[in-house]
Amino acid sequence: MFDIQKIRANFPILNRSVNNKQLIYFDNAATSQLPRVVIDTISNYYTTYNSNIHRGIHTLSSESTIQYELARQKVANFIHAKSADEIIFTRNATEGINLIAQSWLAPNIKPKDEIILTIMEHHSNIVPWVLLNKKYNKSSGVYLGDKIKINFLPLTTDRALDINKLDKLLTKHPKLVSLTHLSNVLGTINPIQEIIKKCHEASALVCVDASQSIAHLPINVQDLDCDFLVLSGHKMFGPSGIGAIYVKKRILEKMIPFLGGGEMVKDVSLDYIMFNELPYRFEAGTPNIAGAIGLGAAIDFLNSLDRTEIIKYENKLNKYLLKKSSAIDAVHIYSPLNPNLNAPIMAFNVGDIHSHDLASILDKEGIAIRSGHHCAKPLITTFKTSSVARASLTFYNTFDEIDKFILAIQKAKRLFRI
Amino acid sequence: MNIYREIILDLYRNPLNFGSIANADVVLSETNQLCGDTLNLFFKFKNNKIDLIKFNGEGCAISIASASILTEMLKNKFKNELSTITSQNILDELGINPGPTRFRCATLGLEALKKII
Structure with missing residues (x-):
């Protein structure tokens, strides 16, 4: 049985007040809150075994290495990767996409190559690809044009990905299709399995941005058969500053390192460098050890919940x-109005109230929502507005909170005489 | 303090000096990257003095009201007086303290103005 009070009791921050009102946190798509067990795990790391990993001989280093590698195994198990060697820790999903762009796409680029992104992507799944695509004159720095073609898959009138257009774009045999599993603005869940199948039939590899979906849906990378997948700890009830990517081993083996430094090398002399084994080759420098261990604790927490019940509950919240x-x-409302299944993320505006004004008014009522372009300008532009408000809920939110949110919207309307 | 005072809402719905000047001497534009707000200031000078000033753009109530106040304050100012207006002047006129998160909304017009000073 889904006991909301029992679930909420895990999240200490939900008890705080904002402007003398009980906090109503509807900004989970930006950052989700941490259960007590994650905070305690991080605190315990710093209190009892804070030390650098991998090369230390002493007890503390051994303990932190074991916990760090255990966290990697937890990420692998959580997304059903074949092996923990396919998991690389990053700072966040953004760094993950940059790593894939620089370590896999950049060295493999050939003129006339194409890749496909979609209109509903977060900037983090647009800019890294565009950055590496620019060609500059080496001596003058003058911009010379693009190296490859980046196509954007458009949306249908009901703001779903236009799968028919994908078929057409795939006839050009693009190298890569990189897309979000779940829109951070609309809450739309994309038919990722069907898309991946189509892409593979056209010999395109697929990178899945699971930053949002990982907090709402079970993910199985082997069933999906995706080639790359990125996630961020702070959107899945873990700490910020830690993320991870999954890369199929046979692809990872051929990728060149992203960042150079300690930890990613086996041997260094003045005239040669021998890279470390997978996945360490891609983790230069001392990583966010506490963050990785905290992410592992967040995964343990998610695993302790009945995720089928969670999906049902979130779907009811959304409706x-x-x-x-x-x-x-x-x-x-910009999000689909009658979805079979959507994450409880709603993009909306109220009359001519600017979303920033709405967010300020709701904040006075203790309600945290987000406003602006949500780092998804190409999508927001299709709404023919410059900014939208977004309420993003998760399984610790309640129907009562939605009622209070509705009252606050009505208050904003009265204030603006709408 | 309630930042949505009557004056703010009035100026949002009925902004002062809203529009554009077709043959403006100077046009200044500024955007707030955070929210995508845009603001354009149009100036027509006569004998080194502002003869006509207009603004247009898209923004929240705070930024539209602030731009209204700013353009009011700039009327009839000499070119060398343009730098005398501060963000505090605008906030005092509006009677609000927008706090750090909304400060930029209130000063978007001033940011644009800096480009001429």
Whole structure:
């Protein structure tokens, strides 16, 4: 049985107040909150075995190495990777995509290559590809044009990915298709398995941005058969500053290192460098050890929940949120209104109230929402507005909180005389 | 303090000096990267003095109200007086303290103005 009070009791921050009101945290797509067990795990690391990993002989180093590598195994198990060697720790999903762009795509680029992104991507799944695509004159620095073609898969009128157009783009045999599993603005869950199958039939590799989906859906990289997958710890109830990527081993073996430094080398002399084994080759410098161990604890926490029940509960929350919000005059919702299954993420505006003003007014009521372009400008532009408000919920949010959110929206309307 | 005072909401709905000047002498633009707000200031000078000033753009209530106040304050100012207006002047006029997260909304017009000073 899904006991919401029992779940909420795990998250100490939910007890705080903001502007003398009980906090209602509806900004989970930006950063989710940490259960007590994750905070305690990080605190325990710093209190009892803080030390550098891998080369230390002493007890503390041995303990931190074991816990760090255990965390890698937990990530691998959580997304059902074949082996922990396929998991590389990064700072976040953004760094993960940069790593894939620089270590895999850049060295393999050939003129006339194409890649496909989608209009609903977060900037983190656009800019790293665009950056490496620019060609500059080596001596003058003058921009010479693009190395390859980057195509953007458009959306249908109901803001889903236009799969028919994907078929057409795939006839050009692109090298890579990189796309989000779950839109951070709309909450839309993309038919990722079907897309990956199509892409593989056209010999394109697929990179899945699981930053949002990892917090809402079970993920099995072997079933999906994706080639790359990126995630961020702070969006899955773990700490910030830690993320991970999954890369199929046969691809990873051929990738060149992203960053150079200690830990990623086996041997260094003045005239040669021998890279370390996988996956250490891609983790230069002392990593975020506490972050990785904290992420492992967040995964343990998620595994302790009944995720089927969570999906059902979140779907009910989403339907209630959409129903209550769409019943208010002047509320314009950009997220799909009648989805079979969506994450509880709603993009919306209220009359002519700018989303920043709305966020300020809701903050006075203790409600945290996000406003602006949500690092997804190409998508927001299709809404024919410059900014939108977003309420993003998760399994510790409640129907009662939605009711209070609705009252706050009505208050904002009265204030702006709408 | 409530930052959504009557004056802010009035100026949001009925901004002062809103529009553009077709044959402006100077046009200054500024955007707030955080939220995508844009602001354009149009100036027409006569004898080194502002003869006509307009603004347009897209933004929140705080930024539109602030731009209204700024353009009011700039009217009839000499070119060399443009730097005398501070963010505090605007906030005092609006009677609000927007706090660090909304400060940039209130000073978008001033940021644009810096480009001429």
